[in-house]
Structure formats: C-alpha cells, structure tokens
Amino acid sequence: MVKLNYINKNFSEEHIVLYRQIDLQKTITKKKLxxxxxxxxxxxxxxxxxxxxxxxxxxQIISKKTLQKNIFFVRDLHMVTKLxxxxxxxxxxxxxxxxxxxxxxxxxxxxxxxxxLIDPHGTLFGWRIISREDCTIPGKKGLDVVLxxxxxxxxxxxxxxxxxxxxxxxxxxDGFNFFGTGKDxxxxxxxxDKLANVLCLLKKIHARFFDIEIDVTKVxxxxxxxxxxxxxxxxxxxNSNVPRM
Ligand SMILES: [Mg+2]
Numbered sequence: 001m002v003k004l005n006y007i008n009k010n011f012s013e014e015h016i017v018l019y020r021q022i023d024l025q026k027t028i029t030k031k032k033l034x035x036x037x038x039x040x041x042x043x044x045x046x047x048x049x050x051x052x053x054x055x056x057x058x059x060q061i062i063s064k065k066t067l068q069k070n071i072f073f074v075r076d077l078h079m080v081t082k083l084x085x086x087x088x089x090x091x092x093x094x095x096x097x098x099x100x101x102x103x104x105x106x107x108x109x110x111x112x113x114x115x116x117l118i119d120p121h122g123t124l125f126g127w128r129i130i131s132r133e134d135c136t137i138p139g140k141k142g143l144d145v146v147l148x149x150x151x152x153x154x155x156x157x158x159x160x161x162x163x164x165x166x167x168x169x170x171x172x173x174d175g176f177n178f179f180g181t182g183k184d185x186x187x188x189x190x191x192x193d194k195l196a197n198v199l200c201l202l203k204k205i206h207a208r209f210f211d212i213e214i215d216v217t218k219v220x221x222x223x224x225x226x227x228x229x230x231x232x233x234x235x236x237x238x239n240s241n242v243p244r245m
Pocket of ligand 1: 038039040041042157158159
C-alpha cells in the first residue's frame with residue numbers, strides 16, 4: 001500500500017498503475033501533459049521567522065511601487081513572500097498545456113498558503129499539492145507519490161539534487177532570490193525573465209509531443225523525456241536561451 005497523504009487515501013501499487021493509465025488517456029485526449037512545479041526559489045521567494053515587519057528592508061519595499069507588486073506580508077505566520085515576476089502569466093499559459101502540480105519540500109500548511117497566493121481562485125492546482133509530509137524518502141522528491149505517468153511529466157525546479165531519480169524529467173531553473181541579497185531589488189524585479197524562458201521551452205516540448213499524430217493511441221506511447229532532451233540539445237546547438245544551462 002502507498003499512503004497518499006495529500007489526498008488522504010491508501011492506494012495499492014496496482015491501483016496506482018491503473019489510475020495513471022486511465023488518467024494519462026484522459027489527459028492526452030485533452031492534449032495536455034503533466035507539469036510539476038517547485039515553490040521556493042522557483043515560483044516565489046519566502047523569508048520566514050520575520051519578527052520585524054518594519055525593518056529597513058521592508059520599509060524600502062513599502063516605499064516603492066515596483067517592489068510592492070506581488071508581495072505578501074503573511075503576518076500571522078511571520079513570513080513575507082514575493083512572487084516571481086511573470087508567475088501569473090506563466091501559470092495561466094502552462095495550465096492550457098499541462099495538468100499542474102505543486103511539489104514542495106515545505107510543509108503542507110505552507111504549501112496551501114502559497115497555493116492561495118499563486119492560485120487565488122483555486123482553479124489551477126485543486127488537490128494536486130504535494131508537500132514534505134508526502135515524500136517517501138526523506139529529503140528527496142519522488143514521482144512515486146504523483147498520480148501521473150512519468151513519461152508524460154515535466155518538472156520545473158531550481159534544485160536538481162532532490163530529484164536524483166528523475167533528472168530526465170527535470171528542467172532546472174535558476175533560483176529566484178529577492179530578499180537579503182544586498183542587490184538592488186528593483187533590478188532583480190525587472191531583470192528576472194526565467195519563467196518566460198521556461199514557458200517558451202515548455203511550449204516547444206508540448207508542440208513536439210503532439211505534432212503530426214492526432215490519434216491518441218499513437219501519441220500515448222511517446223515519452224516526453226525524449227523530447228525534452230531533443231529540444232535542449234537542439235537549442236544548445238543553436239545557442240538559444242536554454243533555461244537548464
Ligand atoms: Mg526550490
């Protein structure tokens with residue numbers, strides 16, 4: 001039995017395999033794949049244990065309109081979160097092509113608070129929010145607790161080491177650090193285009209996966225990991241802006 005805490009259910013291995021097969025059929029029919037998204041430093045930057053919301057750093061943020069954009073003071077949890085530039089456009093457009101999951105090493109409570117910030121209407125992720133409590137190997141993220149076929153999954157994360165068994169599914173994105181870097185925050189805000197680059201790559205892979213054949217029985221045998229590798233290799237050859245580099 002595998003305990004999937006995030007949906008509060010026990011599944012047998014056979015049941016999970018069957019679920020993945022059926023779900024893959026449905027997802028492919030909708031011309032979608034699966035996309036697993038890390039939170040911290042990928043979609044947002046949170047600082048915790050904030051006791052002084054009136055520090056010079058916070059005052060600087062409050063005094064500048066450009067910095068106030070998409071910043072959240074979660075006072076009861078002593079946290080401040082800044083969403084990465086372009087995150088709402090990224091999620092909206094990615095949602096047209098993928099079933100979206102959150103997968104974080106943070107706690108479930110933290111994941112749910114962050115999910116409300118990036119998905120205020122609750123339309124993008126639904127129950128697909130996986131957190132530290134769900135991991136079967138401490139300190140590692142695994143696709144064993146994801147109810148999707150790994151040959152149709154792409155992962156976007158700033159940390160490679162947690163995905164040691166699934167690097168072929170992984171698009172590594174440069175980490176987003178907004179607070180406490182000593183750098184000019186307006187510059188960080190205006191120059192971070194990483195999510196736009198990743199979206200561009202995701203669209204290429206999706207288009208390649210679904211090209212030519214519209215017969216679901218043929219598409220379903222494809223493996224998105226091959227297309228990720230193919231497109232990364234091609235972009236490296238052409239010197240395009242490659243997020244994984
Ligand atoms: Mg991260």
